[in-house]
Amino acid sequence: MKETKTRGAKAGSKLGVQKGKNASKGAKIKRPPSAFFVFMEKFRVEYKESHPNNKSVATVGKAGGAKWKSMSEQEKAPYVEKAAKLKSDYEKLKAGQVEEEDAASDKSKSEVEEEGDNDDDGDD
DNA sequence: TTGAATGAAAT
DNA sequence: ATTTCATTCAA
Numbered sequence: 001m002k003e004t005k006t007r008g009a010k011a012g013s014k015l016g017v018q019k020g021k022n023a024s025k026g027a028k029i030k031r032p033p034s035a036f037f038v039f040m041e042k043f044r045v046e047y048k049e050s051h052p053n054n055k056s057v058a059t060v061g062k063a064g065g066a067k068w069k070s071m072s073e074q075e076k077a078p079y080v081e082k083a084a085k086l087k088s089d090y091e092k093l094k095a096g097q098v099e100e101e102d103a104a105s106d107k108s109k110s111e112v113e114e115e116g117d118n119d120d121d122g123d124d
Numbered sequence: 125t126t127g128a129a130t131g132a133a134a135t
Numbered sequence: 136a137t138t139t140c141a142t143t144c145a146a
Contacts, residue, residue, distance in 0.1 A: 031128045034144035044130070057130045061141035068143070087145075126146085134139070 032090035035076060035083035040064050 033041075047060045054060065068076070 031126090031146065032144095033128060036143040037129060040129075040142075056132050056140060058140040058142080060130080061143090063142090065142040083144085128144090128146105130141100132140095135137080 029090075029094055032087040033083065035079040036064075036068055038082045038086070039068060039071075039076070039079040043067065 043064045044060055047054070047063055051059075051063075
């Protein structure tokens, strides 16, 4: 079952790209990037240089994924190692990220966790 | 199954 | 201004 698509519903991302309300925290805790992402960071730049005409993430995403599979473990090794370190670091950061008090904004309403396979979210 | 980076294009 | 497009991997 490949849920790689992740797009049966709006599940892909909640997309919170507006603004960080609290600048103080700044560094919010994110999931550790996988080896693929570590590799991709470099790949994206290289790809852009090789293909300045290309446009979006989808293209380099595919190209990156294709290349990733093309790489041998030894080639992936440094990325995997880096990912492992990032993961380790993440756990450390996460340990300090325990405080999550809504200082200013209080979400009084408890968000009901809509989960899983609802193709259609009736949020109305 | 979600979310992580990404950045232009589409809505 | 928000969502989409796609990739893989870890939680």
